[in-house]
Structures are given as C-alpha cells and as structure tokens.
Amino acid sequence: MFKKKSLILASALVIGAVTSSTAQQGQVSIIQDEAIPELLEKKTEMVKDGIIGDRYRIQLFSGDNNQASKVIKDYRSQYPDWPSTIVFETPNYKVWVGNFRNSLEADRALLEIKKTFPSAFRFKPEKR
Template sequence: MRILKIKDCFFIGVFLFGIQQIGVAQTGKVNIQQDSNIPNLLEIKTAMTKDGKLGERYKIQLYYGDNNSASDVIKKFRSQYSEWPSQIIYETPNYKVWIGNFRNRLEADRALIKIKGDFPSAFIPKPQRG
C-alpha cells in the first residue's frame, strides 16, 4: 500500500509541474517590429479604395460614340440626376459616358432601373480591376 501512495504522489507532482510549465509558457512577451511606412501605406490604400481607384467598381455606360453626342448625353444626365458622378472616357476612336462608382452589382442594378427610362441603351459593363 505504501508503494501505491508513492506512485500517486509522483503522478500528482508531475501533473502540477506540467500545469506550472503551461502557465509560464503563456506569459511570454511578443515583440513586433514593423516598417514605419506601413501606417502611411494603409492610409493611402484606404483613400484609394474610397475614391474607387482600387478594387472592382461597377459603372453604368450611357453612351458610346462621338464627342458632341457624348457631351449632350452627359449634360442631360447631370440635369436630371445629381446623385451619381459622371464622366466622359475617351477610348480610341470613340467616347463613353460612364456614371456612378458602385461597390457592388446590386447598387448598380438599382441605379440602372432608375435611369433606364431616360437612357434606354444604358447597361452595366463588366468591371475592370483597379
């Protein structure tokens, strides 16, 4: 019976030692060293994402053709709708009138439904990656 108690004490001692070692292992310190440019780069990325220069963005194309007609279409659009940005893009040899800067297809589809009555040829082209 005395041998059984010595074994029990041994196992209890090993168990307590293991728990103590786990506690010591979890109190270590982590030192992180990062380049000083990382916060600046994150700010630039955030600004570019907000401006729509980074990532996939959806636009609605209202017109594709000559410059004079493109100017007329964008004037008509700006007089009726002021909630979305509009721009004329030159792609040799024609001009495109694009509106909006939508984050997802759902937003672009909702806007397209609103303007489809005034601009029946409007559509959503496949987004280009920024």
C-alpha cells in the first residue's frame, strides 16, 4: 500500500513538472508605433549635430566679422578634421570649433589647436 501511494505521488509530480515546463514555452510579440524608428534616427542626428546633449566647443576668436573670416580661413587650412563656424553673439562674431562629446576630447583638440591659436579656450555653449 505504501509503495502504491509513493508511485501515485511520484507520477503526479512528474506529470505536473512536464505540464508546467510546456506551459512556460510561448511566443513574444512586440507591438510598437511605426514612428519610433524614425524618431530614434532624428534624435541620433540631433545629438551628432549638437542640438541636444552636452557638447563642448573651442573658441578661437571674438571680434569683428572681417577678422573672424580671416581666423576661420586660417583654421580650416590647418585643421580640416574639426568643423568650424562663425557665430554672432551681440556685439561680436565668434569662431567656434568642434562639437566634442566630453571635456577630455575637447581638451585633446585644444592642446593641438593652441599651437597655432594660443588664445583658444574650451567652453560648453548654453542651450538655446
């Protein structure tokens, strides 16, 4: 009688384990809005362009437009790797270089740029 109860109990446990393991198998389907991949791509572009996110730049010059044009021309002939732009902030035109992800990256570029432009400095532009 004891063996019969043990056999029934053991077979009940085995059947329960098999049933439980097959119930855990299934398929997962993810439903997402169609605009999500497009939005992620736009965000990536905005981060790359420095529109969003913390970025660092290097300022080479601040003054009148003619001198700023000369400075940026000199810069571009010597350092074509980092992007440069002239920005107008009343009352001066400023020559800004780079779009660096962190201060370490900006500092490395600044060491190189200071060889030609000793008054250059690193800064973090304010959000507009």
